[in-house]
Amino acid sequence: MSGPRPPDSAGRAMVGISGWRYKPWRSVFYPKGLAQKNELAYVAERLDSVEINGSFYSLQTPANYQRWAAEVPDDFVFAVKGSRYLTHLLRLRNAATALPNFFASGLLALGPKLGPVLWQLPPNLAFDPESVRSFLAALPRTTASAVEFARGHDERLDGRAWLETDADRPIRHCVEVRHPSFDCDEFVELMREQDAGIVVADSAGHFPQLFEVTSDVVYVRLHGAEELYVSGYPEEALREWAARIDGWRTGATVPDRLPRDVYVYCDNDVKVRAPYDAMRLRELLSRAD
Template sequence: MATAFIGISGWRYTPWRSVFYPKGLVQRAELAYVGERMNSVEINGSFYSLQRPSSYQRWASEVPDDFVFAVKGGRYLTHTLRLQNTEKALANFFASGLLALGPKLGPILWQLPPTLAFDSGLLEGFLETLPRSTEAAVAVARRHDERLDGRAWLETDADRPVRHAVEVRHPSFIDDGFSDLMRRQGVGIVVADSAGRFPQLFTVTADFVYVRLHGAEELYVSGYPDDLLGEWADRLDGWLTGAGNPDGQPRDVYVYCDNDAKVRAPYDAMRLRELLAERGH
């Protein structure tokens, strides 16, 4: 059966303390608190800098066995290199420790900058370099440079598929050629709800669906009232059962609330889980 993984993008936010997190809860206990209420988190620190294996190991130890982490790919690859000449940077990313998550490793998110237009050759060249299994990821990681010497994680406890999703932010990606390319590659197109700021694409191109809810009316700020969350729950139900998919096959769904500025994200994620449970999931 397909599974819904619903959670938040990041979990360390000062304004959340004494609001979502109980007053007096120590910072090191925050992830465990999230793990008692949701079944997934999107790690976004990996977007800003290479994390350490010890961090990934600690995070995995703090959540239940059925918890899953999505990992955000480094902005150095997407925003600085802009998907060009990424071999060493990609190796460093996969050597930095995410494979230490073991069975709790979920999809890898690649968020493209809003200034990067659709270029079929450029994007396909990048997607071709992405490892599609943990064993392949180890092979990529072994090509890391000297910056990871002595701190690289170069093993996997089992060979598992590695899923990838791409979030686009330039209007030129509203193009059938983009959807066709992603379908050929088996890479997901992120369904991004961004208060109309960026393209919202619902095309299913992989064996899973990845959703990011950035805010209903104001980016990263506004919450989702029950009627809108109900609409999203209906969409999730369609993807999970297959009724909303072109081939009729069920898809796992990963959903992350990213409207963190006003402490709406965790409450919206928990409510969305409740509404989906009412639909039998």
């Protein structure tokens, strides 16, 4: 990933889904008889990116990240979901050991296919400027600094830590908030100060929807047009999202007029809407090029 482009150059729109291993998708989105081990490759033939959800629930291994990277094309990108141990249990505090453990667990093994890191906060976590600022300030912002940061892992990662990078690249961090107290100017300014992105979350009215651009990437999560995680997006809604995304990637709707890379993930997976909505949105965006 790169920083903001000059005004005469548009950013990329990377469209994907949140996770890819869903039993109800088999014989519906995935063809009948497709081996589970081939599902990621099937997604990668049709979309640009995917969120790795497993990293939210537990520390993954370098072997997992290496395998996933090997199953997708060179231009495919993974967003990595930050550990819920950090966001939901520690609630962004006392992370001096847990953060290095997360970065030592193998995500750097994705190499150039590593995209943004998503930090999803719980609905019962209210905005506390001190804890949010301290957490964001501690995050490594390049792969080289992440390697050094990860060396602070504890004994649980001994013998299984990944402590190398093939090149020094930026690491972008984006935060999805779910408590209404984050819908305030102070949070927006804090995110700009820390050069972190606010996730634009469409959640059928359940969580705050913030459109402010606070970093050099824009991260969008589409959780469902009318019912959280369930309902699909009608054609008109997808066209509206395509227009917003095009405004961000061209810089037309950003105050500084600089283009952004935009990462968009459909998370309305319950009734197998996510992959189809993502493919249609990708098609609409490709027509705008």
